[in-house]
Amino acid sequence: MTRSSSLPPPEPSRIDQLPTPALVLDLDRAERNIAAMAERARRWGVNLRPHIKTHKCVELGRLQRDAGASGITVSTLDEARVFAAAGFDDITWAFPVILSRIPECVALAELVTLRLVVDSDEAVDGLERSGARFPVLLKVDCGYHRAGVDPRSPAALGLARRLSESRELGFDGLLSHSGHAYACDSVTSIRRVAAEECEVMGELAERLRADGLVVPTVSIGSTPACRLAEAVPGATEIRPGNYVFFDRTQAVFGVCAPSEVAVSVVATVVSSRPDLGQCVVDAGALALSKDPGPPLAERPSMGEVFDDYASGALSPDLYVRSLSQEHGILSRALPVGTRVRILPNHSCLTVACFDELRVARGERLIDRWSIRRERD
């Protein structure tokens, strides 16, 4: 038996040398995506506070900051702690406060500016009891119907007033997420959702101001809305997240082209059955996630396969037909050893399957960046 192979394998210098499955970041594309959104925010005269739940990667957060982002948005306190430790000092936790995690918020607020989001008296009660002085945003339901107060309800005004008058807390303004843009069936209807979000939020802000409240922030956004809107009247801040990578869902919606998607999963055929017209690759549910993609798509698929990555051309008949934990089934039989590059349905969930991004310029690998997917 030869022992030479017990030496660590050399660091691969090209994508086609990577052990698979691997998550590859096309840095040129990510930089363009970051620059384009920063430019939109500048043109609109609003702050850009990118949602880093999409990448959970400190290096990408720094690129966003260098491009002009004023603070970041997170979805968990784990993300907040990682980015606080890396020097990000203005963080909005854009999730309704979890009562059992208020002590962790208090600890974090001693290190950074931690903006919190509420939509209930119970959450305000809990924050007031903590004794800490958090800036707090009121979460508003702008039509997505997930979290947030109905902007036309008495609760909206009541909670805003309560926050404004709180001796412990500071009312920082309004926050919404137009996630229902993902239920649209056209670019036109996404633009309408974006416009309605601005209207709803602007009207509520005006109503509060007419009532004597100070409303510093009106924070809105989703990637489809921020990418397709022509203006964001009334908003002071946008919080898109997915735009740094995009994915198949965004491409199906016409929000981006496949050639703009900055993450892909490189996989290898490990088993092939020409008699069944299919083969197995080494990217399953724990590499791609089980996100089914948008119902609007031409075909149900757990991921598409690039025919030509550089141009963004997708294969007409090769795609990920189904997934189990570590197996992906492709729709055609390819020889064992064939490598494919997969466009994921939902990059936020795909990225959360991996510990690192393999950073590439074209086909050349230039770095490895950690994905900080801790969940304590």
Added chain:
Amino acid sequence: MTRSSSLPPPEPSRIDQLPTPALVLDLDRAERNIAAMAERARRWGVNLRPHIKTHKCVELGRLQRDAGASGITVSTLDEARVFAAAGFDDITWAFPVILSRIPECVALAELVTLRLVVDSDEAVDGLERSGARFPVLLKVDCGYHRAGVDPRSPAALGLARRLSESRELGFDGLLSHSGHAYACDSVTSIRRVAAEECEVMGELAERLRADGLVVPTVSIGSTPACRLAEAVPGATEIRPGNYVFFDRTQAVFGVCAPSEVAVSVVATVVSSRPDLGQCVVDAGALALSKDPGPPLAERPSMGEVFDDYASGALSPDLYVRSLSQEHGILSRALPVGTRVRILPNHSCLTVACFDELRVARGERLIDRWSIRRERD
């Protein structure tokens, strides 16, 4: 501002004190599940080689070993390395060999017995070129139609013969996975799948033996088949994985009762909308996974809610209606701060969302065990 809260919060001693979302292991249930499967293997006179991809937890692997497991099964080399480092020295990587990872296999095989699985000449070529002497199992398609050779094809005999005659490799026998048990619609049809798996594998083994080959191992199994089969004639080894926890999918199939499921996700209501008849909990796709559960279920649901955890009683009308990254939408409005305990659709994927299991005896927390979900 009070600073007292900057002290680390005390370690919670009961489930109802846990910060949420949290993944709770009911150790009594897991121990019973482990003992019951070990007892079946003993009664059948076969080796039990549990698939640890379900838990990725060294402590649970030790409990399985202490109960009599002879070696373990893994789905990735990351899992293999973690368990090798923890002293598990007989590991089957039950996934068709990934050509680009053969150097990692060689390195690992210097530390432990690493059994590999192939179903193609390309994989045998790659292994022979490595110069290492692996025990190799031939993957057989017993009806699941994912990976494996058609047992009636000339390729089955050809590959087995090639492995037997290889100067570098050792032919260790046959391996199958009856994953199509998850497409069944009754306990009866699962039993039929289990019986067919044994028939197919037994027949092929006999054919190979008649042809002069030595077939040491006939390894089969899936949790539904192993749990419901009355016998496993012809098999020498079973490799169930999910049985240590079970989940909603297994309960829907009648493989277990909800009161036997050993993992649950504890979540808190963070936002409530009685006007919409729903509320939001802090367990989303990155706590439960986006596994849709079995189509056989009474209703589509991304997770069920226990009315009474101890008896396993599930709520008739409260369940997880939909998921986004960190949000779960429940089907009824509950007050903010309400805690729920969720039965996950697919425990393997749910567990892979967390870094640790909160280990409980009844309501009492007794330990924290790491989930080793590295993906290099």
